[in-house]
Amino acid sequence: MSTQNQTPLVVMVGLFLAVTAFLIGQRLDDVMAPAESDAGPVIDWSQYDLVDLTYAFNSQTPYWPGENYKPFELTTIATLEDNGVLSKAISLPEHLGTHLDAPNHFESGQPSAEKIPVETFFGPGVVIDLSLKAEVDPDVLLSREDVDAWEKEHGRVPDGAIVLLHTGWGRFWTNYERYKNQDAMGTLHFPSFSAEAARFLIDERNCKGLGIDTLSIDPGTSKDFAVHHLVNKAGRYGLENVAQLDKLPASGFDIIVAPMKIENGTGGPTRIFAVVPKKLPPAQ
Numbered sequence: 496m497s498t499q500n501q502t503p504l505v506v507m508v509g510l511f512l513a514v515t516a517f518l519i520g521q522r523l524d525d526v527m528a529p530a531e532s533d534a535g536p537v538i539d540w541s542q543y544d545l546v547d548l549t550y551a552f553n554s555q556t557p558y559w560p561g562e563n564y565k566p567f568e569l570t571t572i573a574t575l576e577d578n579g580v581l582s583k584a585i586s587l588p589e590h591l592g593t594h595l596d597a598p599n600h601f602e603s604g605q606p607s608a609e610k611i612p613v614e615t616f617f618g619p620g621v622v623i624d625l626s627l628k629a630e631v632d633p634d635v636l637l638s639r640e641d642v643d644a645w646e647k648e649h650g651r652v653p654d655g656a657i658v659l660l661h662t663g664w665g666r667f668w669t670n671y672e673r674y675k676n677q678d679a680m681g682t683l684h685f686p687s688f689s690a691e692a693a694r695f696l697i698d699e700r701n702c703k704g705l706g707i708d709t710l711s712i713d714p715g716t717s718k719d720f721a722v723h724h725l726v727n728k729a730g731r732y733g734l735e736n737v738a739q740l741d742k743l744p745a746s747g748f749d750i751i752v753a754p755m756k757i758e759n760g761t762g763g764p765t766r767i768f769a770v771v772p773k774k775l776p777p778a779q
């Protein structure tokens with residue numbers, strides 16, 4: 496056998512060993528490498544600013560000043576010193592602080608808090624600014640014309656939106672007397688929706704809910720609670736004492752509403768979040 500004949504054999508064996516080593520390496524890589532995973536976030540939250548539209552609850556928190564309503568109470572029922580655990584009990588009317596009015600609040604035959612369809616708690620957000628008018632007139636109402644003007648500037652209110660009315664009343668939040676603004680006759684004075692504007696938003700724009708930064712989706716002077724009735728009659732909810740409306744754009748964001756799930760409840764304390772897309776860096 497000449498060395499000339501051995502050369503192809505050596506090359507072939509070498510090639511075989513190389514391919515085998517490569518394939519074993521590949522298998523090892525497959526075993527060692529993490530599998531392609533579906534466990535990542537469905538929504539990339541780093542792309543959004545999350546704004547908390549909820550006030551913290553405490554004994555000073557404003558509530559509807561009706562008969563039998565009372566302030567928020569937090570009582571310690573166990574302590575680290577005595578029980579090895581810190582635990583407290585809460586007591587509050589459903590309609591205190593940042594809260595939801597369930598459809599059964601003003602209309603019979605409508606769902607109580609735990610029966611509101613969860614898909615109505617997620618929707619496009621709209622903020623209508625009434626703060627300039629409210630500064631001059633505490634009894635001002637959002638008119639149908641105000642809604643038209645908003646749509647002229649920002650486009651049509653999206654179908655199924657959650658519409659929040661920004662009156663600027665949040666600046667009185669820590670002063671309950673100023674916030675409810677009750678006159679000598681007992682009448683409250685704060686701005687809100689007119690029935691016409693609310694009817695348009697519910698009937699013509701199919702809004703999932705109406706919210707406001709005051710005590711009520713009806714104005715303080717209301718005696719008939721027309722907005723509550725028409726919102727609840729349509730099976731929709733209200734959101735009251737909503738915080739930080741001055742931090743939101745007029746549109747182009749989403750809202751998440753997370754009310755306490757109280758069986759047979761007429762509403763309840765609610766955490767509300769705005770999901771606002773972060774501004775893209777300016778193009779180079």
Ligand SMILES: [Zn+2]
Nearest residue numbers: 590595596735
């Ligand atoms: Zn309420």
